Amino acid sequence: xxxxxxxxxxxxxxxxxxxxxxxxxxxxxxxxxxxxxxxxxxxxxxxxxxxxxxxxxxxxxxxxxxxxxxxxxxxxxxxxxxxxxxxxxxxxxxxxxxxxxxxxxxxxxxxxxxxxxxxxxxxxxxxxxxxxxxxxx
Amino acid sequence: xxxxxxxxxxxxxxxxxxxxxxxxxxxxxxxxxxxxxxxxxxxxxxxxxxxxxxxxxxxxxxxxxxxxxxxxxxxxxxxxxxxxxxxxxxxxxxxxxxxxxxxxxxxxxxxxxxxxxxxxxxxxxxxxxxxxxxxxx
DNA sequence: CCTGAATGATACCACATTAGTATCATTTGT
DNA sequence: ACAAATGATACTAATGTGGTATCATTCAGG
Ligand code: FES
Ligand code: FES
Numbered sequence: 001x002x003x004x005x006x007x008x009x010x011x012x013x014x015x016x017x018x019x020x021x022x023x024x025x026x027x028x029x030x031x032x033x034x035x036x037x038x039x040x041x042x043x044x045x046x047x048x049x050x051x052x053x054x055x056x057x058x059x060x061x062x063x064x065x066x067x068x069x070x071x072x073x074x075x076x077x078x079x080x081x082x083x084x085x086x087x088x089x090x091x092x093x094x095x096x097x098x099x100x101x102x103x104x105x106x107x108x109x110x111x112x113x114x115x116x117x118x119x120x121x122x123x124x125x126x127x128x129x130x131x132x133x134x135x136x137x
Numbered sequence: 138x139x140x141x142x143x144x145x146x147x148x149x150x151x152x153x154x155x156x157x158x159x160x161x162x163x164x165x166x167x168x169x170x171x172x173x174x175x176x177x178x179x180x181x182x183x184x185x186x187x188x189x190x191x192x193x194x195x196x197x198x199x200x201x202x203x204x205x206x207x208x209x210x211x212x213x214x215x216x217x218x219x220x221x222x223x224x225x226x227x228x229x230x231x232x233x234x235x236x237x238x239x240x241x242x243x244x245x246x247x248x249x250x251x252x253x254x255x256x257x258x259x260x261x262x263x264x265x266x267x268x269x270x271x272x273x274x
Numbered sequence: 275c276c277t278g279a280a281t282g283a284t285a286c287c288a289c290a291t292t293a294g295t296a297t298c299a300t301t302t303g304t
Numbered sequence: 305a306c307a308a309a310t311g312a313t314a315c316t317a318a319t320g321t322g323g324t325a326t327c328a329t330t331c332a333g334g
Contacts, residue, residue: 001248001252002248003320003321003322004321004322004323005321005322027279027280027281028280028281029279029280038322038323038324040323040324040325041322041323041324043281044283044323044324046281047281047282047283050281050282051282057280057281057282058280058281058330058331059279059280059281059282059329059330059331060278060279060280060281060329060330060331060332061277061278061279061280061330061331061332061333062279062280062331062332062333063279063280063281063330063331063332064280064281065281076244106262106266106267107147107213107262107267110258110259110262111138111139113258114254114255114258114259117251117254118251118255121247121250121251122247122251125243125244125247129243130243130244140291140292140293141292141293141294142292142293164308164309164310165309165310166308166309175293175294175295177294177295177296178293178294178295180310181294181295183310184310184311184312187310187311188311194309194310194311195301195302195309195310196300196301196302196308196309196310196311197300197301197302197303197308197309197310198301198302198303198304198306198307198308198309199302199303199304199308199309200301200302200303200308200309200310201309201310202310
């Protein structure tokens with residue numbers, strides 16, 4: 001359900017969010033070591049997050065990545081979408097023919113409803129909310 | 138969410154259930170042609186269903202497969218389990234370290250709850266219920 | 275202005291899972 | 305005996321995920 005791409009991204013973002021009082025800029029090398037994620041892999045992930053606007057990057061010596069917006073506004077569901085593609089059950093979950101009519105099929109209706117429920121449940125979770133759990137523990 | 142294995146199985150079972158008044162026994166060749174599923178592939182799937190008791194097979198000339206129990210008692214969720222393995226989010230969805238404590242983590246709680254909801258929603262769908270939609274349309 | 279530390283972009287490799295094929299053995303009706 | 309069917313199983317192909325490698329670009333600091 002959640003791949004390593006998403007997993008690592010969440011971890012890196014949490015790490016940055018937690019230390020964001022003291023510093024804003026984090027080079028990949030440092031994060032990779034602290035979180036024990038393969039450096040080139042994490043780098044690719046952060047580059048993607050940069051392209052999506054979740055992070056902002058600074059090149060050159062002393063550069064690195066910083067959060068593109070406050071942790072309260074970074075939603076886990078968006079990270080899932082970025083790394084695992086959009087939730088898509090637009091078209092028939094089964095390949096035609098089984099179903100009487102795409103508009104009336106029971107199975108399809110259920111699946112779509114389940115997906116909506118899933119998304120709405122996940123929607124409230126942000127990097128900030130994950131972090132707050134961590135602090136309390 | 139639903140693989141072709143499950144998809145094809147559902148389709149074949151629906152086809153058999155729909156015609157079950159007139160005949161009980163269906164050879165793979167016929168189903169494969171009617172549903173446009175590669176014959177050897179469908180054959181493998183039906184063999185699996187036979188081993189799981191969903192179908193009953195008859196060898197030799199004039200043989201084929203028939204439903205192992207009434208369509209009201211063939212649940213889609215069971216087919217998913219047969220072809221896609223058990224739903225398993227037992228262990229942490231993220232790999233350690235992110236989470237404060239496996240018992241308190243918000244994300245994990247949500248994911249587990251979502252999965253439960255999913256299963257309970259799917260539980261009520263049977264081959265018969267899919268078919269009844271089809272007839273009405 | 276040169277160098278080194280950092281990201282940007284992209285192509286590539288390794289592995290697992292899913293999808294599908296091929297083959298030979300066994301059963302059974304005619 | 306023969307042909308039509310499944311049983312079992314090994315194999316191949318396509319896809320997705322996880323990860324590496326490389327070269328180009330930017331930029332701070334001496
Ligand atoms: S599952 Fe697609 S129309 Fe029914
Ligand atoms: S997601 Fe596993 S403990 Fe939080």
